[in-house]
């Protein structure tokens with residue numbers, strides 16, 4: 001990095017710790033230095049600081065406003081590091097170490113190595129563990145080719161581009177071995193050895209270790225193993241998962257770490273079990289004892305009932321790619337394959353994880369019930385209720401997801417320390433102290449910001465696609481803060497049914513173009529590059545958005561990511577969620593909407609049945625089952641439109657003195673009843689008390705020097 005004046009020299013330190021991602025001051029400081037560069041670098045302080053002109057630094061070092069803010073940030077940082085944590089206060093005696101393995105992580109827009117909710121949830125898990133002082137280290141992959149950026153082309157199709165992440169431009173540092181050179185871990189894949197470099201990323205109190213095969217000692221094929229998230233073919237995927245699971249355990253050992261609890265976040269990371277089995281194999285224990293030992297310290301969280309979300313590899317591929325490892329286990333190839341044998345022929349990573357974890361959970365109560373059903377064929381001797389799957393319902397990192405304007409409101413009415421007391425339901429009753437007008441005006445500020453953001457996004461790609469000026473003008477003209485605005489942004493997996501609301505064009509036209517009560521719908525989301533049906537939905541929405549009657553009423557925002565999410569989740573009026581029940585394991589975006597005063601309108605799937613009380617949002621249909629998909633979609637469509645036409649839109653537009661009193665009362669009810677529970681602090685406390693603590697203690701008792 002360049003020379004930063006000494007007075008503000010600690011900017012470097014701040015930029016190197018992802019703690020900055022949930023501090024508003026970082027953004028303000030960088031924008032004061034150079035707003036345009038801050039945008040151009042995708043809010044990446046490391047990259048930003050490398051590119052900033054030295055004169056800007058000099059100027060800032062003399063600017064009292066800058067210095068003020070800078071010192072406030074430093075003070076907060078120092079405070080964060082020295083405060084006594086929840087863990088220290090409640091568990092002063094315990095000395096656990098939890099290792100958390102996840103194939104994707106969504107921490108910030110400048111690190112685009114997440115595909116959707118799973119990754120963001122993992123990111124929020126790490127952030128909250130750090131906030132509470134839970135002793136946990138993360139293990140994942142440094143995907144230098146990242147997850148793709150989305151562009152919408154002139155024909156309305158999604159195109160994928162893979163930006164290169166350069167380690168020197170992101171907040172990572174290479175881990176060093178005892179001899180002071182880079183730590184490199186050998187991982188056996190097939191008959192070869194692949195070498196893996198380890199990077200450290202700091203997230204407040206949490207250390208995250210990232211594996212990377214893109215180093216000169218590997219051949220070009222091997223270097224690509226850790227290239228793209230969810231890229232490549234089956235062979236790349238299994239190699240990636242071997243690097244993550246097996247390489248990850250080896251990396252922690254090389255760093256001298258001895259986790260007492262191992263958390264597998266989704267089946268992709270399940271090979272960690274194999275490496276731990278191998279570690280214990282040499283220790284003259286019976287095989288069943290070895291398995292029992294591994295199990296007692298392992299936690300597995302399953303995240304989806306959708307089959308495509310579960311990795312199943314061909315048995316031949318598994319035997320080939322794990323050949324060296326299998327030879328070191330006291331198992332025949334057949335016995336090895338049995339570790340991952342599910343219903344079908346393949347090697348099922350979920351099964352591997354499931355059968356080696358004493359603690360298994362789904363991510364909402366409903367999802368745990370559904371998972372029991374899915375796993376029941378593996379347990380022919382157990383009734384469904386007896387299958388050992390519990391639930392920890394997902395939550396979100398409130399400091400990351402609460403808009404600054406809403407945070408100000410909370411500071412004023414809930415108290416400056418609201419974030420520290422976030423899991424206390426009594427605190428949130430104070431929401432009712434916020435004057436209606438103040439809440440409404442805050443929402444309007446956020447809505448305007450969102451609309452400006454959407455207009456700029458849409459303008460940019462329509463212009464790039466050489467769309468005629470009149471079309472662009474007509475679209476932008478209709479995007480106004482006075483119009484009731486629905487948001488729908490998530491991965492375009494078909495079960496999420498982005499197009500449910502678009503089923504009947506005539507009825508849609510009437511709803512959106514109502515003379516007194518117009519409605520806009522803003523969509524955003526990526527479809528996996530191999531998911532053709534998902535891409536077709538995007539194409540249909542992009543086409544619809546150009547139809548005369550729907551211009552500006554149906555809008556698609558390009559390149560959904562954490563940054564886009566923050567605008568839509570705080571500036572729309574209604575957050576729509578229409579998955580085909582019960583396929584949405586939890587869903588978390590609606591929780592982010594709720595903390596910003598955006599009301600949910602959801603199918604009773606995932607987290608929503610646990611949250612709704614009839615007044616804090618809207619529920620589409622009932623908790624029911626249908627004979628087939630088309631009847632299911634038809635019924636849900638009817639319920640959705642009935643709700644919008646009869647209840648939601650009239651409620652929003654029923655205003656006295658410019659205030660929709662009834663709507664605001666729903667907003668307050670939502671704020672008072674949802675965020676206190678659906679936050680990741682409550683979530684990780686639950687993980688800690690239900691799983692980490694018992695698993696860790698059992699490990700303790702068993703500690704007889706042999707392992």
Ligand SMILES: *Cc1c(COP(=O)(O)O)cnc(C)c1O
Nearest residue numbers: 116117490561562565587588589
């Ligand atoms: C929260 C979030 C998700 C997950 O949303 P769901 O409602 O669970 O589908 C996906 N992508 C981004 C960028 C998010 O912020």
